[in-house]
Amino acid sequence: xxxxxxxxxxxxxxxxxxxxxxxxxxxxxxxxxxxxxxxxxxxxxxxxxxxxxxxxxxxxxxxxxxxxxxxxxxxxxxxxxxxxxxxxxxxxxxxxxxxxxxxxxxxxxxxxxxxxxxxxxxxxxxxxxxxxxxxxxxxxxxxxxxxxxxxxxxxxxxxxxxxxxxxxxxxxxxxxxxxxxxxxxxxxxxxxxxxxxxxxxxxxxxxxxxxxxxxxxxxxxxxxxxxxxxxxxxxxxxxxxxxxxxxxxxxxxxxxxxxxxxxxxxxxxxxxxxxxxxxxxxxxxxxxxxxxxxxxxxxxxxxxxxxxxxxxxxxxxxxxxxxxxxxxxxxxxxxxxxxxxx
Numbered sequence: 001x002x003x004x005x006x007x008x009x010x011x012x013x014x015x016x017x018x019x020x021x022x023x024x025x026x027x028x029x030x031x032x033x034x035x036x037x038x039x040x041x042x043x044x045x046x047x048x049x050x051x052x053x054x055x056x057x058x059x060x061x062x063x064x065x066x067x068x069x070x071x072x073x074x075x076x077x078x079x080x081x082x083x084x085x086x087x088x089x090x091x092x093x094x095x096x097x098x099x100x101x102x103x104x105x106x107x108x109x110x111x112x113x114x115x116x117x118x119x120x121x122x123x124x125x126x127x128x129x130x131x132x133x134x135x136x137x138x139x140x141x142x143x144x145x146x147x148x149x150x151x152x153x154x155x156x157x158x159x160x161x162x163x164x165x166x167x168x169x170x171x172x173x174x175x176x177x178x179x180x181x182x183x184x185x186x187x188x189x190x191x192x193x194x195x196x197x198x199x200x201x202x203x204x205x206x207x208x209x210x211x212x213x214x215x216x217x218x219x220x221x222x223x224x225x226x227x228x229x230x231x232x233x234x235x236x237x238x239x240x241x242x243x244x245x246x247x248x249x250x251x252x253x254x255x256x257x258x259x260x261x262x263x264x265x266x267x268x269x270x271x272x273x274x275x276x277x278x279x280x281x282x283x284x285x286x287x288x289x290x291x292x293x294x295x296x297x298x299x300x301x302x303x304x305x306x307x308x309x310x311x312x313x314x315x316x317x318x319x320x321x322x323x324x325x326x327x328x329x330x331x332x333x334x335x336x337x338x339x340x341x342x
Contacts, residue, residue, distance in 0.1 A: 108321045112128075115326060121137050121140040124140050126308030127336075128140075129316070131318075132318035167216075168228070169188075169213075170229065171186075176281060176286075177280065180202060180282075182280070184199075184200050184270075185201070186198050190262055192313075193262070193305060194298060194311045196217075198290055202283060206234070206235040209238050213238070213242065225247070229257070230251055230254055270293070273330075274290075274330065277333055296336065300314070325337070325339075
């Protein structure tokens with residue numbers, strides 16, 4: 001009975017509506033019925049269907065009464081989406097943002113990533129800068145490494161004020177193929193991040209360590225300050241040798257490696273860029289590996305702390321991206337790049 005009353009009321013209401021309104025409603029209902037027949041019990045609304053209802057919603061006041069498949073709010077959302085897409089297309093019709101880089105430069109950046117898997121985007125940006133090619137870091141890679149905890153202002157001020165007169169020393173261990181443990185002694189200059197001295201031994205002693213300091217600073221080349229940790233290897237013999245060289249010791253606090261961060265960083269660099277990619281056979285083999293890496297590290301490896309320069313200093317050479325050659329070093333683990341000779 002209720003359905004009959006609703007039907008009669010609908011017939012009575014339509015008698016007062018305009019012919020155009022009835023035609024639009026009839027077309028809308030037929031379109032929905034056709035969509036239902038073509039696409040099953042759960043029809044998927046296609047783009048032409050959305051466009052049709054967006055147009056009807058714009059020009060037909062009674063469009064909500066003819067909806068069956070979707071809610072009026074859905075049609076409103078379609079219209080907003082079309083509005084956004086319309087203006088997005090207009091805004092992208094010109095040349096927004098940075099211009100596209102040349103295909104040769106893209107190929108060069110890919111070659112650098114592939115040939116140097118341990119490099120980060122700042123290293124590649126600096127390497128390209130040394131070739132006279134300026135690109136943004138975001139162009140090379142949209143990745144930002146998490147920063148380490150900064151040291152206290154007092155300690156940082158001391159390091160910045162005296163870095164030309166500071167060296168840092170430390171030991172680290174390297175396992176061999178035969179399960180032996182080798183000790184590597186590193187002496188690093190803070191000023192240009194130069195590895196002043198490096199040597200390897202299986203049995204480190206205070207006498208051996210003191211002798212390394214003499215070899216690191218011959219002929220009155222001693223720095224003013226030497227930063228070290230409180231390891232027991234730096235015993236009385238080592239301290240006497242440091243004093244005899246006219247060097248003032250700065251001993252870091254216990255369990256505070258960040259106070260000797262520069263040498264810790266260079267040890268991490270040696271591991272990530274060399275030792276993690278090779279199997280050390282013995283002491284002689286490790287010395288050869290370190291010597292080969294240092295032949296790349298000092299003249300060619302760029303540093304963020306040096307504004308993209310190398311420890312020994314590099315001159316900027318102009319080159320076209322398609323005229324750059326790569327030269328392997330450190331047993332092919334790293335490369336440096338030069339303009340192709342004319």
